Every structure is written in C-alpha cells, then in structure tokens.
Amino acid sequence: MTHSTPPHVAILDDEPEIRRMLADALEEAGFRTTCYGRATEFEAGLKRTAPDVCLVDLGLPDRDGLAVVHRLALESGAAIIIISGRAQVQDRVTGLELGADDYIIKPFDPAEVVARIRARLRKGRVETGASSQVAHFAGWRAHFDRYVLVDETGTETPFSHAEGEVLRLFLDSPNRLITRAQMQEALGGAAGESFDRAMDVRISRLRTKLGEDPKNPRLIKTIYGAGYIFLGEVRWA
Amino acid sequence: MTHSTPPHVAILDDEPEIRRMLADALEEAGFRTTCYGRATEFEAGLKRTAPDVCLVDLGLPDRDGLAVVHRLALESGAAIIIISGRAQVQDRVTGLELGADDYIIKPFDPAEVVARIRARLRKGRVETGASSQVAHFAGWRAHFDRYVLVDETGTETPFSHAEGEVLRLFLDSPNRLITRAQMQEALGGAAGESFDRAMDVRISRLRTKLGEDPKNPRLIKTIYGAGYIFLGEVRWA
DNA sequence: TCGAGAATGTTACGAATTCTAACAGTGCGA
DNA sequence: TCGCACTGTTAGAATTCGTAACATTCTCGA
Incomplete structure (x- = not known):
C-alpha cells in the first residue's frame, strides 16, 4: 500500500556535516528524517518511532557499528543501509552478511543515497501486493x-x-x-x-x-x- | 512463497569469462544459475522460468541494457542487480531509478556479489516456513x-x-x-x-x-x- | 509556391491466441 | 456396478494485434 505519510529515514552518523548533508538531500527528495550522533540515542529513538530506512555509519564513537546493524536487522523491519569509509571487500561482505541491505562507501554522492533508498522502499512495497498503478x-x-x-x-x-x-x-x-x-x-x-x-x-x-x-x-x-x-x-x- | 529448491540466479553478460566466474561463485554458494550472453536469449529464457535474482551487465551487444532492466522491473518480480563498468554516479542513479535493486561496479569481487544477492533474497523471504493454508x-x-x-x-x-x-x-x-x-x-x-x-x-x-x-x-x-x-x-x- | 518523396495515420483484414461449452476418459466411493 | 466428481480434449467463437494497402501530412528543394 502507498505511504500516506512520507517515508521516514533515520540517520546515524557521528559527523555533524555528514548528517546535515544527508538530511538535506533526503528532505529535498521528500523524505522525513531523524538524525542521531551516537548509537545510544539512536537505539532510544527507535523505541519511539519505527523508521522505514536506517542509514548507519560504521565509525561510531560509543559502540561498534556492526553490532548496531546486527541488532537492527534482528529486531527491526527497517531497511538498513551502511555508510562507511571502510572500503575493503571483506568489510562490505560482513556488513551485508550481518543483515544490512546495502553498503555505500564514503565519500558518497547524496543522489546515489537517495536512489538506493528508493530502491529499498520500492522493493518493500511489492511484498504488500497491489502496487499503485x-x-x-x-x-x-x-x-x-x-x-x-x-x-x-x-x-x-x-x-x-x-x-x-x-x-x-x-x-x-x-x-x-x-x-x-x-x-x-x-x-x-x-x-x-x-x-x-x-x-x-x-x-x-x-x-x-x-x-x-x-x-x-x-x-x-x-x-x-x-x-x-x-x-x-x-x-x- | 517458501523455497524448497535453491534460489535461481539468471546471469546476463556478454563476456564468457565473467559468466563463468559468476556462475562458479554462485554455485559454490549454493545457488542454481543460468547464463545468457545476449538479451534476446535472456528474455526468451525468462518466458520459461522465473529466476529469483537477475544479474545484468549493461554492456550488451544486442540491446540497451537499461531497457532490459526497465522491462524486467515492470514485468518480473525478480530482484535485479546491475553489474557494469560504467562507474559514474549518474549511471548508478539511473540504473536504480529504472528499477534495479542494486548496482555493482566492475571489477567486482564474487564474494560481494554473493553477499548482495543474499541480502536481496533475505528481504524477499518474508513468509516463514510454516505453510499458511x-x-x-x-x-x-x-x-x-x-x-x-x-x-x-x-x-x-x-x-x-x-x-x-x-x-x-x-x-x-x-x-x-x-x-x-x-x-x-x-x-x-x-x-x-x-x-x-x-x-x-x-x-x-x-x-x-x-x-x-x-x-x-x-x-x-x-x-x-x-x-x-x-x-x-x-x-x- | 509547388511538387516529389518520405514519414506518419488510418482502416480493413487475417493469423495467432485465448475463451468456453460440450464431450469423454478416469478414478473413487457407495 | 453405478454414479459422480474431476480433468483433459476438442472445436468453434471471440479477441488481440500485426500487416498490407491506401490516405494524409510533412519537409525540402526548385
């Protein structure tokens, strides 16, 4: 079914400029966003609202990013997209294997992030059936x-x-x-x-x-x- | 939809070595594969069997790869992963916008392809094995x-x-x-x-x-x- | 401005495809 | 054995859609 409200994207990144940039691009694209700088805040936020997509940076100050992703994958139904500076194939493979749906490497272009989020949401909608046509x-x-x-x-x-x-x-x-x-x-x-x-x-x-x-x-x-x-x-x- | 049989991956690439490499890696990982070298064969194959995932190379001899992706997205329920040498952000964005679920850039590591395919399948499989009647x-x-x-x-x-x-x-x-x-x-x-x-x-x-x-x-x-x-x-x- | 030729629009027709009613074979239980 | 439900087969009707043929419109040079 179609979202009556715009899809909600949660952003978890410790660098304020990156949060800003992502949030701007996403809101520009019509999404609702919530930003978090630390994993603790993020997980607290999840208890209040369930976002449709989570953008997670792996380099966090207070917790291992992969652990956050793993929990998220188990407990939440949201699509998970990792954003990370670690570009090794092995990093990507473990990230995806732990439950992420996508893995984007820094530096990234906001347009691609938007496109990848859209791809995730699109896929999610199919499972509910009637695509609004x-x-x-x-x-x-x-x-x-x-x-x-x-x-x-x-x-x-x-x-x-x-x-x-x-x-x-x-x-x-x-x-x-x-x-x-x-x-x-x-x-x-x-x-x-x-x-x-x-x-x-x-x-x-x-x-x-x-x-x-x-x-x-x-x-x-x-x-x-x-x-x-x-x-x-x-x-x- | 419970998969009793291993998931089926269709590979469309004009270079035989790449097809070989992908097919080997995927079969190693437990998938069933079918390879095609040209878009026409590929589309003919789709009429017979519905794969769960399609890996599509954009550089095809006989047809514009993006057009193939677009049709696929409209008609088939398969997850679509583009594999391409074109690395520009704009290419990736249009590919995703046309309906691809993921976009992998050449040269790629087979392990990452496998991980990304798994990520796609994981999301699709919502139903539990408990056969609902x-x-x-x-x-x-x-x-x-x-x-x-x-x-x-x-x-x-x-x-x-x-x-x-x-x-x-x-x-x-x-x-x-x-x-x-x-x-x-x-x-x-x-x-x-x-x-x-x-x-x-x-x-x-x-x-x-x-x-x-x-x-x-x-x-x-x-x-x-x-x-x-x-x-x-x-x-x- | 006119005319030739190419590109596009329209119509009618027919081949391929699909629908469905009627029929026939099969298997199973009474 | 009989009867009934199920399912494939057959044949003719209905639908879809491309092709051919003809009509129209456009472009460009004279």
Whole structure:
C-alpha cells in the first residue's frame, strides 16, 4: 500500500556535516528524517518511532557499528543501509552478511543515497501486493492494474496490453521526446523489423481511446522524423 | 512463497569469462544459475522460468541494457542487480531509478556479489516456513487445506486440486506476469504437449468460481501472447 | 509556391491466441 | 456396478494485434 505519510529515514552518523548533508538531500527528495550522533540515542529513538530506512555509519564513537546493524536487522523491519569509509571487500561482505541491505562507501554522492533508498522502499512495497498503478493526466486516470482509462465523467474505456505498453512509456517520461528507436526497444520489438507500422497502429488506437482530435492531437504529439512527445502533467498515485 | 529448491540466479553478460566466474561463485554458494550472453536469449529464457535474482551487465551487444532492466522491473518480480563498468554516479542513479535493486561496479569481487544477492533474497523471504493454508484477497478467503473458497457473505465454493494449483500459483506471486511457460513448468505439464488448452480451461473454471465477468475480469487478467496476471493484495494467514 | 518523396495515420483484414461449452476418459466411493 | 466428481480434449467463437494497402501530412528543394 502507498505511504500516506512520507517515508521516514533515520540517520546515524557521528559527523555533524555528514548528517546535515544527508538530511538535506533526503528532505529535498521528500523524505522525513531523524538524525542521531551516537548509537545510544539512536537505539532510544527507535523505541519511539519505527523508521522505514536506517542509514548507519560504521565509525561510531560509543559502540561498534556492526553490532548496531546486527541488532537492527534482528529486531527491526527497517531497511538498513551502511555508510562507511571502510572500503575493503571483506568489510562490505560482513556488513551485508550481518543483515544490512546495502553498503555505500564514503565519500558518497547524496543522489546515489537517495536512489538506493528508493530502491529499498520500492522493493518493500511489492511484498504488500497491489502496487499503485494509477496515473492522472489531463482529466484522465489510467489504471494499469485494471487496464482501463477513466475520464472525468467516470466512464471507463478498457485498453489492451499493447496499448498499455505505449501509454506507460509516455506517462513514464512526459514532455520529453521519445524516439521511435527507443520506443521500439522499450516495446520489445526486435531491431530491424518492420515493426514501424505496428507502432503507428498502436499509437493510433491509443489516440482514439484518448479521444484525440486527429488533426490536432493535444496529448500525443508527433515529431516528424524523430518520434513522439506526450504532453501534460502526469501524477502517479 | 517458501523455497524448497535453491534460489535461481539468471546471469546476463556478454563476456564468457565473467559468466563463468559468476556462475562458479554462485554455485559454490549454493545457488542454481543460468547464463545468457545476449538479451534476446535472456528474455526468451525468462518466458520459461522465473529466476529469483537477475544479474545484468549493461554492456550488451544486442540491446540497451537499461531497457532490459526497465522491462524486467515492470514485468518480473525478480530482484535485479546491475553489474557494469560504467562507474559514474549518474549511471548508478539511473540504473536504480529504472528499477534495479542494486548496482555493482566492475571489477567486482564474487564474494560481494554473493553477499548482495543474499541480502536481496533475505528481504524477499518474508513468509516463514510454516505453510499458511489460508489466503485473503479481494473479499475472498481461499482455504487450501479444505479446498474451499469463502466469499464475504460466508458462502463456500469448493475448488478442485487442479484449480487449487493454479490459484496458489497466482496467490504466491500476485501483480506480476506469469507466462504460460512458467505456469506449465509449475503445474508439472510436460513441455511441448498440448497442455495449453488444459491450462486455459483450468483458468476459465477458476474464473467462474471467482465470479469473474468474462468481458472484464478483475482478478485474473490475460496478457495476450504472454500469460496472466493475478491482481490484488494477497495476505496469507 | 509547388511538387516529389518520405514519414506518419488510418482502416480493413487475417493469423495467432485465448475463451468456453460440450464431450469423454478416469478414478473413487457407495 | 453405478454414479459422480474431476480433468483433459476438442472445436468453434471471440479477441488481440500485426500487416498490407491506401490516405494524409510533412519537409525540402526548385
């Protein structure tokens, strides 16, 4: 199920600048954060709130970081990501073996930390089942789980799997050129084939279902000689 | 989903020595492996068997590796680990964003690969071995010990063993594509036989018992040319 | 501005795939 | 043995989707 509140990330690192940097990047990315400088505080904090992800630095003043990770792995359901300056393979292997889900080496780029946290959360959500597969755009709702388009009046129009592949491609990167080659690749058409016409047809059918005016399509624009652009604001729910 | 058999890892890399090395290390560690040198073979293989983890090298001769990853993330429930020589942060971020669960940079140490695979599997395996025999989904309860379906009103509908096999397969991996080949393998239908029609019929009968509208099934969706998807949140009790 | 040629859109058709009803074989218990 | 439930098989209907053919639009040079 979807988080109604933003996911919560706990940060355990003894260096204030690093905490700051991580917290800033994560909040920027839409997460809630809590920072701790010592393992004792951290473990006390866990008793109050259960974070979704824990970022743990191994170099702690008051406790062995690996011991913290191990306890965490046993007792908490949170995803555990180690951040450490110790770059040896052996360090990484033991960290992961003790229950960490990921191991990031210092110095790190905050963008990668965010991406790795997202990857962990994404995976966690799958196990609860229904991934929310609904996109809102231009008055439409596309339900990829039920294969239906719903317009403003609530009328449902089913779409097929092939149409869905195209639509998903568009909704995944709106307002951005998608070349025919990219589309072909994404739709699994083997290269060099006469898949071109088939693609046109898929798009044509999709346009029809979206009620596009053939003379003046508002959502799926053709870029002659290049590809297509899907226009509009897309919100995934 | 309890693994009685060792977890299955699919390896996609164009360099034979790397495939060899990975396969050796993984088999040493107790995994089952299958190697592929090209994306086309790999995708063909996925139609037959669903691996638990996919190791994907981005530098492929016949297809863009990221496109392969993206499709995989959408269609398969497997954990995806990218292995790549491209070490830029931006590469890692896009790889993870496209749906990969981890990103390992070449050159790598096989021991770390094993550790990271274990970390992925550990997270997936939420269910304990205690074989739960009751599944809740979409207002239904399926009692596999008594072979009955119970709806919201408490009305019981018995289902047969063959129907149960299909239903269990669906309830074990909801919201993801199950190809006909995978289903055939899981249901023990010998390859090449005309088991196809039999499968259709099993599913048709199951749909009837679940009260599906033939024109617009809500739970068991057909993916033309590919297989089926069971939709909905499933809770085993 | 016009026209040729290329790129794209649309429609109709048919091959492949899937659905389902009816039938038949099998096994088991009364 | 009979009857019944289960399950595979068959065949015809329904659906999906690519292909071919034709229509339209676009680009660019004359």
